[in-house]
Amino acid sequence: MAKVHINQILSLVNIKYPLGLQGKDSNTLEKRKNFGKTTSKYKLDDNGRLCINNPLNKNDEKNIYYRIPLNHEKNNIINDIHIKNNHFGRDNVYHYMINEKWYYYGMVNDISYIIK
Numbered sequence: 486m487a488k489v490h491i492n493q494i495l496s497l498v499n500i501k502y503p504l505g506l507q508g509k510d511s512n513t514l515e516k517r518k519n520f521g522k523t524t525s526k527y528k529l530d531d532n533g534r535l536c537i538n539n540p541l542n543k544n545d546e547k548n549i550y551y552r553i554p555l556n557h558e559k560n561n562i563i564n565d566i567h568i569k570n571n572h573f574g575r576d577n578v579y580h581y582m583i584n585e586k587w588y589y590y591g592m593v594n595d596i597s598y599i600i601k
Contacts, residue, residue, distance in 0.1 A: 528550060530552065562582070563599045572600075
């Protein structure tokens with residue numbers, strides 16, 4: 486998995502530094518450094534997919550990366566898992582997605598909404 490710079494990640498989603506981090510003064514540069522630490526847990530895999538390192542804060546998964554689905558893929562992934570596995574409930578779909586190394590913030594809410 487290739488290590489990427491924060492600017493590469495920001496360019497993937499077509500944004501720049503947040504407005505408060507666009508200046509050149511020393512206070513802003515320090516804030517940028519902290520912003521970079523936050524984003525250092527994101528990487529691109531060999532296929533160019535954005536991944537997050539250990540989002541569940543498990544001690545035994547320090548270097549395990551989870552794939553982040555694109556917005557248009559989320560519903561399809563959840564529906565496929567739900568249907569292919571005999572209409573799993575919310576918790577089972579969630580655990581299956583985690584086992585398949587898919588993760589994004591708000592995933593449980595999306596699963597609940599989609600499989601109602």
